[in-house]
Amino acid sequence: MRRVFSQVTKEIAQFRRDRLTLALAFFLPFVALLLYGYATRLESKNIPVAVKSYDTGTLSRAYIDTLFATNQLVPARFRGSDIMGPLDEGEAKAAIIIPAQFSREVAQGRVADIQVVIDASDVNNARVIKNCVIAAGNYFARSRDIARGRQLIVPQVRLWFNPGRDEALYVAPGAIAVILWIFPCLLAALAMSREKEQGTILQLYVSSITSFELVLGKALAYTLIALAQAVLLIAASMALFGLRLVGDPFMFVLSLVVFLASSVLFGTFAGTRASTQSAAVQLVATTGFTTALLLSGFLYPLRNITYPLSLISNILPARYFVEECRNAFVRGADFASQLYIPLALSSCALFLYLVTSNILRKMQLKG
Amino acid sequence: MHLERLDFRLQLRALIRKELQQILRDRQLIFLLFAMPILQLFIYGFALSPEVDRLRLGIVDHAGSSISRALAASLVVNGVFEVEESGGTEAQLARKVQDGQLDAGLIIPADLERRYRSGQKTRVQVLIDGVDANTAGIASGYVGQILAAFNRQLTTGTQLPGELVAPQITFAYNPGLISSWFFVPGVIALVLNLVSTLVSSAALVREKDSGTLEQLLMTPVSSLQILLAKIVPLSFLLMITVFVALMVAFLVFHVPFRGNLLLFLFVSFLAILVGISIGIALAAYSENQRQSLLTSFFVNLPVIQLSGAIAPLESMPEIFQWMSLLNPLRYYVSCVRAIILKGVGLEEIWPNVLALAAYALILLSLSSSRFRKQLK
Incomplete structure (x- = not known):
C-alpha cells in the first residue's frame, strides 16, 4: 500500500508542475460550463415571424395580436414578393399570409384558411413554431366564438420539477456530467502516455511495483484531482444556475466518486494504448468526447438515438451520470430506484481497472 | 529577375x-x-434527434368509462405517448415520474362520465416531467392539440366545423x-x-x-x-x-x-x-x-x-x-x-x-x- 501512496504523491507533484495541464484541469472546465450552461439552448425565444395581411378588417388584426401575445414569436419585416421571400433571406423563421376574406369568413363563423410556411431547417424550432401557431388559432377561436370554443374536457397541464421550463435546469446538470467525463479522462490519459513517451515507464517495469498497484496509484491520484474539479464545477453551477441538491446526497456522492474513477480509468486505459501523448489525446477525444456529448442524453432524450448506436450508450458511464445529476439536482429521485446507477458505474470502473492492469502486466518484465 | x-x-x-x-x-x-x-x-x-415521441405515459383512470378510454386512446394514437404501467394510484404515478420511470402522467377523475352527460366542464390532470424543458414544452403543446381535437369530436353534434382559423402549415426546406x-x-x-x-x-x-x-x-x-x-x-x-x-x-x-x-x-x-x-x-x-x-x-x-x-x-x-x-x-x-x-x-x-x-x-x-x- 505504501508504494501506491508514494505513486499518488508523485503523480500529484507532477501534475502541479505544468501550467498548461493546470489550466486544462481547472480553467477550461469552467469555461465549458459557462458555454454549455448559458449558450446551449434548444428552444428559441423571440422567433421572428413575418406576417402579410391582405385583409383590412379588425379581426385579422386581433388574430395577429394573439399570435404575438406570448412573446415566443416576434414580428419581423415581410421582405420579398412571395411567401418564401422572408425565409430565403433568413429574416424570419416563418411567414404567414392572411387572405383578404379572413375577417369576413371569421365574422360569419366559417373556417378561415391562412397560409403558413415554417423554416424547417431547424427541426426542433419548426415544431415549436407550429405549436405556437396552432395554439394561437385555438385561443383566437375560443375568445371569438363561445359555442365553438366550448371545451368539455380541459387538460390541466403541469410541468413537474421545472414549471418555468428553464432550460438551464436541463442543460447544466447534464453539462456537469459531460465535463466531468471529458477532463479527468484527458488528464489521466496524458499522465499515462507521458510515462510511455518519455520512457519512464520502463523504470516502473523493472521496479518492484506491480501493474495493479501502478494503475491503482495513478487512478487514485487523478480521481482526487477530479474530485477537486467536481467540487469547483458543482459550486459554480450552484452559484450561476441556482442548482440545489434535492436528491439523496449519499447516492449522489457515491455515484460521483465511482463515475470519476471510471473516467480516470478510461483515460489511463487510452494512455496505455497510445504511444505518444498527442496520440492519447486524439484517442480520448475521438472515442471519449463525442460519445459522452452525443450518446449520453445530454442534449436530446436517449430514446431518440438510432438503434445500433443506442446500444453503445448503455455502456457509457456518462449516460448514467447525466441521469444521476438530473435526479440529484432537479427531480429528487428516491434512493432505491437509483441503485442501478452506482452499480453500473462501479462495474464499468472495475472492468476498466482490470483491463488496464492486465495490459500493463503483459508489458512488464517478470520479476 | x-x-x-x-x-x-x-x-x-x-x-x-x-x-x-x-x-x-x-x-x-x-x-x-x-x-x-x-x-x-x-x-x-x-x-x-430532437424528436418528441414515445414519451412514457402512465394513466390513472378513476372513471373507467368509455369516454375516458377514448381519451386515453386519442393520446397514444399518433405515437407521441406510449402507455406504460402507472401503478394504479396517483401517489404511485407521482413516484414513478419522480424516479424517472415515466415521462408523463394522465389522471382522469371519477366523475368524468357524469359531468359529460350533464354538459359540465371536467378537468383532467396531465403532468409532464419538465426536466427536459424543450421536450416538455412541445409535448404539452401536443396535449393541448390532441384534447382540442378530442373535444371537437365529442361536440360534433353542434354541426359546427371544429376550428375558426385553419393554418395550412408547410415546412419549408425540410418537409x-x-x-x-x-x-x-x-x-x-x-x-x-x-x-x-x-x-x-x-x-x-x-x-x-x-x-x-x-x-x-x-x-x-x-x-x-x-x-x-x-x-x-x-x-x-x-x-x-x-x-x-x-x-x-x-x-x-x-x-x-x-x-x-x-x-x-x-x-x-x-x-x-x-x-x-x-x-x-x-x-x-x-x-x-x-x-x-x-x-x-x-x-x-x-x-x-x-x-x-x-x-x-x-x-x-x-x-x-x-x-x-x-x-x-x-x-x-x-x-x-x-x-x-x-x-x-x-x-x-x-x-x-x-x-x-x-x-x-x-x-x-x-x-x-x-x-x-x-x-x-
Missing part, C-alpha cells in the same frame, strides 16, 4: 511534394483527414422534419474546422519539434515558401475532406443539395483557410505537438459552441449571439445550411461570405506573419 521567379516556383514545387509525401505517410494525419469526418458525421447524424438534415450541414462545418486546425498545427509544429525547421532554413528557400508549401497541399487535402463529408451526407443521410456547388466549394475553401490560420497560430505559439494539441482545446471549444452548428444561434442569450459575431465558423455554418438546404445563392448570403472572406484574410496574414517572425 526571370530566373529568380523560376527558382521560386521550382523550390516551391519541390517543397510541396515533400509536404504531401510527409502527410500521406502519417497515419495519424490520414485518420484525422478522412476517417474522423466520417465517424463524426455518423455519430452526430444518428445520435442527435419531413428529418433531424439529420439540420445536424449534418452543421457537423460538416464543425469537423472541417476541427480537422483543418489540428492537421495544420501538427504539420507545422512537428517540424519545430524535430528540429527539421532549422535545416529547412539553412537551405535557400524563404519562410514564405515554407509556409506556402504547407498551406497549398493541406488546402488540397482538406478539399477532399469536404468532398468525403458531402458524399456521406448524400449517401447515408440523403441530405438534398439545393444550392450551387461552386459557391459551396468556395466558402468551404475560405473556411479551410480560416482553420489553417488557426492551426498556424497554434503552431507559432507552441513548442511541441502536445502543447499545440492541448491549446487547441481552448480555441476549438468556444469556436464550436458559439457557431450554431449544434444548438441554434437564435436560441442563445443575446450576449452569446453578439460574441458569436467574432467567430468565423458561425458564418460558415450559416452559409452551409443556406446553400445545402435552402438552395439560396450569393445574393442572399453575401454578408456571410464577405465576413468569412475577411476573417480568412485577416487571420491568415496575422498568423503567417507571426510564424515567419519566429523563423528569423
Whole structure:
C-alpha cells in the first residue's frame, strides 16, 4: 500500500508542475460550463415571424395580436414578393399570409384558411413554431366564438420539477456530467502516455511495483484531482444556475466518486494504448468526447438515438451520470430506484481497472 | 529577375511534394483527414434527434368509462405517448415520474362520465416531467392539440366545423422534419474546422519539434515558401475532406443539395483557410505537438459552441449571439445550411461570405506573419 501512496504523491507533484495541464484541469472546465450552461439552448425565444395581411378588417388584426401575445414569436419585416421571400433571406423563421376574406369568413363563423410556411431547417424550432401557431388559432377561436370554443374536457397541464421550463435546469446538470467525463479522462490519459513517451515507464517495469498497484496509484491520484474539479464545477453551477441538491446526497456522492474513477480509468486505459501523448489525446477525444456529448442524453432524450448506436450508450458511464445529476439536482429521485446507477458505474470502473492492469502486466518484465 | 521567379516556383514545387509525401505517410494525419469526418458525421447524424415521441405515459383512470378510454386512446394514437404501467394510484404515478420511470402522467377523475352527460366542464390532470424543458414544452403543446381535437369530436353534434382559423402549415426546406438534415450541414462545418486546425498545427509544429525547421532554413528557400508549401497541399487535402463529408451526407443521410456547388466549394475553401490560420497560430505559439494539441482545446471549444452548428444561434442569450459575431465558423455554418438546404445563392448570403472572406484574410496574414517572425 505504501508504494501506491508514494505513486499518488508523485503523480500529484507532477501534475502541479505544468501550467498548461493546470489550466486544462481547472480553467477550461469552467469555461465549458459557462458555454454549455448559458449558450446551449434548444428552444428559441423571440422567433421572428413575418406576417402579410391582405385583409383590412379588425379581426385579422386581433388574430395577429394573439399570435404575438406570448412573446415566443416576434414580428419581423415581410421582405420579398412571395411567401418564401422572408425565409430565403433568413429574416424570419416563418411567414404567414392572411387572405383578404379572413375577417369576413371569421365574422360569419366559417373556417378561415391562412397560409403558413415554417423554416424547417431547424427541426426542433419548426415544431415549436407550429405549436405556437396552432395554439394561437385555438385561443383566437375560443375568445371569438363561445359555442365553438366550448371545451368539455380541459387538460390541466403541469410541468413537474421545472414549471418555468428553464432550460438551464436541463442543460447544466447534464453539462456537469459531460465535463466531468471529458477532463479527468484527458488528464489521466496524458499522465499515462507521458510515462510511455518519455520512457519512464520502463523504470516502473523493472521496479518492484506491480501493474495493479501502478494503475491503482495513478487512478487514485487523478480521481482526487477530479474530485477537486467536481467540487469547483458543482459550486459554480450552484452559484450561476441556482442548482440545489434535492436528491439523496449519499447516492449522489457515491455515484460521483465511482463515475470519476471510471473516467480516470478510461483515460489511463487510452494512455496505455497510445504511444505518444498527442496520440492519447486524439484517442480520448475521438472515442471519449463525442460519445459522452452525443450518446449520453445530454442534449436530446436517449430514446431518440438510432438503434445500433443506442446500444453503445448503455455502456457509457456518462449516460448514467447525466441521469444521476438530473435526479440529484432537479427531480429528487428516491434512493432505491437509483441503485442501478452506482452499480453500473462501479462495474464499468472495475472492468476498466482490470483491463488496464492486465495490459500493463503483459508489458512488464517478470520479476 | 526571370530566373529568380523560376527558382521560386521550382523550390516551391519541390517543397510541396515533400509536404504531401510527409502527410500521406502519417497515419495519424490520414485518420484525422478522412476517417474522423466520417465517424463524426455518423455519430452526430444518428445520435442527435430532437424528436418528441414515445414519451412514457402512465394513466390513472378513476372513471373507467368509455369516454375516458377514448381519451386515453386519442393520446397514444399518433405515437407521441406510449402507455406504460402507472401503478394504479396517483401517489404511485407521482413516484414513478419522480424516479424517472415515466415521462408523463394522465389522471382522469371519477366523475368524468357524469359531468359529460350533464354538459359540465371536467378537468383532467396531465403532468409532464419538465426536466427536459424543450421536450416538455412541445409535448404539452401536443396535449393541448390532441384534447382540442378530442373535444371537437365529442361536440360534433353542434354541426359546427371544429376550428375558426385553419393554418395550412408547410415546412419549408425540410418537409419531413428529418433531424439529420439540420445536424449534418452543421457537423460538416464543425469537423472541417476541427480537422483543418489540428492537421495544420501538427504539420507545422512537428517540424519545430524535430528540429527539421532549422535545416529547412539553412537551405535557400524563404519562410514564405515554407509556409506556402504547407498551406497549398493541406488546402488540397482538406478539399477532399469536404468532398468525403458531402458524399456521406448524400449517401447515408440523403441530405438534398439545393444550392450551387461552386459557391459551396468556395466558402468551404475560405473556411479551410480560416482553420489553417488557426492551426498556424497554434503552431507559432507552441513548442511541441502536445502543447499545440492541448491549446487547441481552448480555441476549438468556444469556436464550436458559439457557431450554431449544434444548438441554434437564435436560441442563445443575446450576449452569446453578439460574441458569436467574432467567430468565423458561425458564418460558415450559416452559409452551409443556406446553400445545402435552402438552395439560396450569393445574393442572399453575401454578408456571410464577405465576413468569412475577411476573417480568412485577416487571420491568415496575422498568423503567417507571426510564424515567419519566429523563423528569423
